[in-house]
Amino acid sequence: MSGISQGVEGESAVRSIQTWAWQAGEAVLMPLPAPTHLFAEPVSPTAINLTWMGSVPPANVSHYTISYHLVQTALPLHNSSIYFLNSISTGVQITGLKAYTLYELKVRTHDENNRHSEYSQKLECRTLEDCECIIPIQFINFKLIHPPTWYQIFG
Numbered sequence: 001m002s003g004i005s006q007g008v009e010g011e012s013a014v015r016s017i018q019t020w021a022w023q024a025g026e027a028v029l030m031p032l033p034a035p036t037h038l039f040a041e042p043v044s045p046t047a048i049n050l051t052w053m054g055s056v057p058p059a060n061v062s063h064y065t066i067s068y069h070l071v072q073t074a075l076p077l078h079n080s081s082i083y084f085l086n087s088i089s090t091g092v093q094i095t096g097l098k099a100y101t102l103y104e105l106k107v108r109t110h111d112e113n114n115r116h117s118e119y120s121q122k123l124e125c126r127t128l129e130d131c132e133c134i135i136p137i138q139f140i141n142f143k144l145i146h147p148p149t150w151y152q153i154f155g
Contacts (some may be wrong), residue, residue, distance in 0.1 A: 001013075006074065009116070012106065017057050020027055029146060031115035032109050033055035034109065034120045035053060035090070035107045035109055036053050038051070038106075038107065039052070042125060042128045043093070044128055046130075047094065047127070050093075050094060050105055050125075052091070053090065054090050055109070056111065056117075056149075060112065061088075062088075063087060063110050064086065064107050064109055065086055066105065066106075066107050067082060067083045067106050067107075068083050068103050068104065068105045069088060069104055070102070070103060070104075071102040071124060079131035088111060099127055100126060100129045100130065101126065101127050103126070103155050104126070104155075107120045108120065
């Protein structure tokens with residue numbers, strides 16, 4: 001969630017808050033580290049492949065939440081929905097996107113104790129163009145009615 005003030009987009013207004021339990025002077029609950037090394041690759045006009053590295057041992061991860069939305073590039077700000085996906089692996093293909101559109105993506109980790117990390121760093125990726133202008137080349141048979149002279153070819 002972000003806001004606009006005098007034409008400038010603001011930072012996120014939602015943050016996770018970790019509570020700590022202390023036992024014998026030691027913190028029992030350690031915050032989960034956010035995923036790192038996000039990599040996004042557009043694979044079609046309507047899909048992006050997103051991969052990342054988890055910072056928690058896989059045995060302790062229950063799933064990841066992927067958050068994505070359109071990046072607003074011009075004012076006035078239009079309502080942009082935020083979408084969420086869950087994954088048990090460190091990679092997803094996000095489909096159903098708009099062609100040649102910039103998206104912001106981020107990921108967070110969840111563990112079996114229902115805790116979650118902060119979101120990772122944001123990553124932006126644009127889907128491919130939806131170009132129907134490419135015409136497949138076909139073999140065409142033709143016959144020259146008036147063969148060109150040497151001067152017409154090289155002159």
